Amino acid sequence: MTKDRKIALGVDIGGSHITAAAVCLDQFEVIPGTSINQKLDSKASKEAILEAWAGTIREALSHRACNESMELAGIGIAMPGPFDYPNGVAMFAGNDKYECLYRVDVRKPLSALINIPEEKIHFFNDASSFAVGAALQQQVLHKRTVALTLGTGFGAAFLLNALPTIEDALIPENGCLWDKEFKDGIADDYFSTRWFVRKYRAMTGETHTGVREIVASHSEAKHEVFQEFVENLTVFLSPHLEKFNAEALLIGGNIARSHHLFVEALRDTLGVPLGLQIEIVEDTENCNMLGASHLMKLDYWKQQAALKAFF
Known part of the structure; x- marks a missing residue:
């Protein structure tokens, strides 16, 4: 057959x-x-x-x-x-x-x-796989897109001409954000699960293992935690998004499942001022698999090697 x-x-x-x-x-x-x-x-x-x-x-x-x-x-x-x-x-x-x-x-x-x-x-x-898969799903692959994964760590990717890019004057070194300086540490310290756990414990004295447990709590402190999270993310992301001339911001990872506590505020602080489309993508695993499959089909690494040889 x-x-x-x-x-x-x-x-x-x-x-x-x-x-x-x-x-x-x-x-x-x-x-x-x-x-x-x-x-x-x-x-x-x-x-x-x-x-x-x-x-x-x-x-x-x-x-x-x-x-x-x-x-x-x-x-x-x-x-x-x-x-x-x-x-x-x-x-x-x-x-x-x-x-x-x-x-x-x-x-x-x-x-x-x-x-x-x-x-x-x-x-x-x-x-990078998430960024491509999510952009395919949200039909923004043609746009200058930044994708974030918020969970145990802080992942990021920049899409230019429908592909992840790590070497461009408009993006941070290596196309990463997690290791860039922010406040008293690096971005990963502020935009990952451990920050939510630490901040909520400092406010309430209660210790939770993850964001889902914090969201399920009855304390009003969770709203204050997410408000501070939005303020921090806005301050940190704004210059990177502006420099890249980003048109779309896609957010996935476990923390994205709590989007009802932060996405509208983020649209007010980032989306409106920058003319930025902000979308929450909840099925991160599927997007990772779709993106990896798409990059495999394109023979992405061979493309990158050819571009480097050309330039």
Whole structure:
């Protein structure tokens, strides 16, 4: 039987989970029923982690949608940093996750474990993957877009000409925001879960493990916390958005699920003054998988290498 449609396997790997699903490359949609999600122990051995990744990918690939009249174009994997994405080498050190993979070429053993050629396995930054997937979903891929992921860390990506860019005079160094100076520390200290936990504890004396628990509380202090969060984010982001001439701001991650407590205020402080479209994207994992699949189809790293050689 002729395989007349191409699919990709989109994979989203986080510090405590892996999700994989088949993605139709014609419509760039996750094929219903193909998504597999597993919890991970990032402190496990190298062999255990790679087998856990491979097991989830094998299970997703075994779905009939991946076998019936469809050709697997490749696998796009959204991965947190630090990671040598073009070469598939993990650089996790001092990150409290996957440290046993430091300097390990994970593409080679993963290829053997899932029986897929190495050249079909592609790695991309998770924030960049989210940006592309969310921009596709929100139909703003043609706009100058900044995408943020707010969760255990503060991720960011800048889209120019429909692709993530990390080398441009209009964006911060490496296209990252998490490590840029802000107040008494860096941005990651103020726009991640730990800031909400610390700030809420300072106001109430109560300790919660995450933003969801803070939002569920009956204390009025949560409104003050989110108000300060909006004030901080506005001060920090404004110069970066203005310099980039941003037209759209997409926000995802676990904290985005609490958008009812901050997005309208953010539209008032950032959206209106800058003429900026602000959208909340709640299905971050799907966007990561869609974005990684899209970048895989474009052979993004080969494109970047060609551009560098040209210029």
